Amino acid sequence: MDAGEPVKIAILGAGSLSFISNLVRDLALAKDLYGSTVELMDINPSRLERSYSFMKKYFAEAGASYSVEMTTDRAQAVREADFVLNIAFPIGYDNYGKMMEVAEKHGYYRGLDATEWNMVNVYAIYTGYEVFEAAMRAADDVEELAPDAWFVQMANPVFEVSTLLGRTHPKLKVVGYCHGAPEGAKLLTTRALGLDFDDVEFKAAGFNHTVFLSELKYRGEDAYHLVDEWLEQKAEDFWKREVIGPWEETLSKAAADMYKTYGQYPLGDTARSGTWKYHWDLKTKQKWYGPLGGVDSEIGWALRLYLRSQEEKREDVLVRPDVRATEKLPPQKSGEAAIDFIQAVTGRGKRVVYLNVRNDGVIPGVAADVFVEVPVQVDEGKLEPERVALSDRIRRLVLPVRLEKMERSLDAYITGDKQGLVEVLLEDPRTNSPEQAKDAIDEVLSLPFNENMRKHFEK
């Protein structure tokens, strides 16, 4: 593909209208991509049809000339694609909730996957078999049918899946993408510090969902001290006045404490994570995240289900024939940078995008084949990850912990070794006996919708 030519973008898991409604806005604004093709793929025909109709309608209203297609056949979507955006999350929130329930019955508060620096619900690293499997099969298809395509992994867990695909499909052009770090930086600098985000420059690095702010500038001047000043002078008032909402944990007391402890400010979902210090039980979570206890507490989870149902109502409005979608959802940048990446890498103007890429020495002390989340200068086929300085404590006390969980997760998935899962729990503070660990895993595996995972781990 030459610079500036139309491209084909395949979206796997396109039944998610909330994702599509971000994407359509960015595509509508990206006039230099007009003439390109978007092929939506989902295994659920009715959800697929809904996303397809919405996208067609939105582009028509916005005068955005894209060719939109749909298919339930992954191979069809992938064939001749230049970009494959994988947002497929086949595990589903309902089923994930059921797994958490079973795990809690066995004493595993917030599910088997909740562990140090991975306290984010639905970031299913041990029970994420279906997500891993979907990504692996998609990568197989891309390798075969569109070997030059960029594979953009956007479904969680991004850290695990991008590293997995990098190792198992070494010829594939894999990147992981998550909006969390830039969104966290925006939340911190606008809501807390009151800055104009257009004039903010920042650098952050780490692993996906374990990413810390290393530099902050405002109008060209160093501005990290503004964070300290906010914490000293205004944060206490802010915490008294405001209830930290779901996905606003970057502004929580936990985030402030992580900054104090590790020397750099945690961004986005990083602040939802950390050690058991912040997550031991609901009371502990409320101490650090306010009344909701964060979006990953039992309160946060219930609220999340409610918010999701509200969002579906809004989506129903968007797709109604009598409603102008571009009025309800004006074409403004969504905050997702997947389209920015596509523009930059196809020679439509270089820019910096936060991506998960093979480390290869970018973060010292981390193996070459681990995917790290860093700012990447993207310019016509070339990706130049920036070396960002992380604090000693982050390099020594945070990254190795998160790294080990990722390695255990991939090892268990690749080998199908159930003992690997048991040992994960033997290291877990919620485990009081080896039997408890084994029973919990057996019951989670025996859930009807986990049949494939159970077979995999019985090998």
Add this chain to the structure above:
Amino acid sequence: MDAGEPVKIAILGAGSLSFISNLVRDLALAKDLYGSTVELMDINPSRLERSYSFMKKYFAEAGASYSVEMTTDRAQAVREADFVLNIAFPIGYDNYGKMMEVAEKHGYYRGLDATEWNMVNVYAIYTGYEVFEAAMRAADDVEELAPDAWFVQMANPVFEVSTLLGRTHPKLKVVGYCHGAPEGAKLLTTRALGLDFDDVEFKAAGFNHTVFLSELKYRGEDAYHLVDEWLEQKAEDFWKREVIGPWEETLSKAAADMYKTYGQYPLGDTARSGTWKYHWDLKTKQKWYGPLGGVDSEIGWALRLYLRSQEEKREDVLVRPDVRATEKLPPQKSGEAAIDFIQAVTGRGKRVVYLNVRNDGVIPGVAADVFVEVPVQVDEGKLEPERVALSDRIRRLVLPVRLEKMERSLDAYITGDKQGLVEVLLEDPRTNSPEQAKDAIDEVLSLPFNENMRKHFEK
């Protein structure tokens, strides 16, 4: 110092006669070091005097011409030294036993320090304040009074202390030394495989006490398959017939299982460690280590105290004026390679010594300033660490776990941050509540002999 010149060797913590009785043999055999000076230093005058008299007597009997001196003043010992061997273990086994007892009362089986890949008793990484402090002050003295000397850390925990000194005293020539890996290789190849160790070549690598056999040759031919054959054909019989004795854990079922799990055979104290799979309780330990449950079980600990009292009786015989020490303890190589290192690094013949040295890329994926245990070609002032291939599972599932414990240990020691110790326990499967963790640490710190440590962590 020029090649071949006499040297001054300072021994810190020389009151340990069991160590001195190894050293005298190696020195007696090292004729090319004759004319050198050995200065013994200990804070306990009577134990120091005993080691001094014994060494004088042994050298006289053996016709080994060394000048032997003693002092209770560390600065005096260190001044003008070419080598400082630090075996000081001021924490003491009795006190360590008391700390374990208090920890067990709070639910921490085998002490606060027992943790994944650090299940070795008296490898005190969190409660090792006095050992860290002694090494740091010794390093200060060496930096000031003998800046060109080699500092050889031999007191446990070697991994933690050598890394600590490397970071805090970057100009000092620090190496860590432990006989464990070569001794483990010898035990495996002679006792299990029945080979002649003179014809065995091997390579191993990792961190101290987390070290794995990557290559094995016999009479020039690859011989790793002999390990597999022993395990398949003879090991079951061996385990039925033999009781695995203290420090023989390299031959245990646990070692065999670690080999199967991680792909390379664990050597020496590595086999005493591993995950909670092998250490959950006495019953678990006995399953994997035989009736004693390994030297780190409660049975092993009591046996160790008994063996130590027996050893003291043998030592009493050695120092009796009417006994020829060289008859009771003939001048044969001890298995410790500290003297080999001294010979090689002073140009008395190059050789390979297993040392703990700054990583600097030797093991990929490990930070530069972490000390790794690898074979090092030592030749007249030059140390060339060998790159040894470790299995994926060791690099991914073992080293990051052990690394994190080391980093937490150093961070807590350097910052005096008690919360760091509490968080260590919040990640521990033996912890059932945050209060339990805090109470256990408070009571261990409140023990009378821990006064300095308590003050340090109250900063």
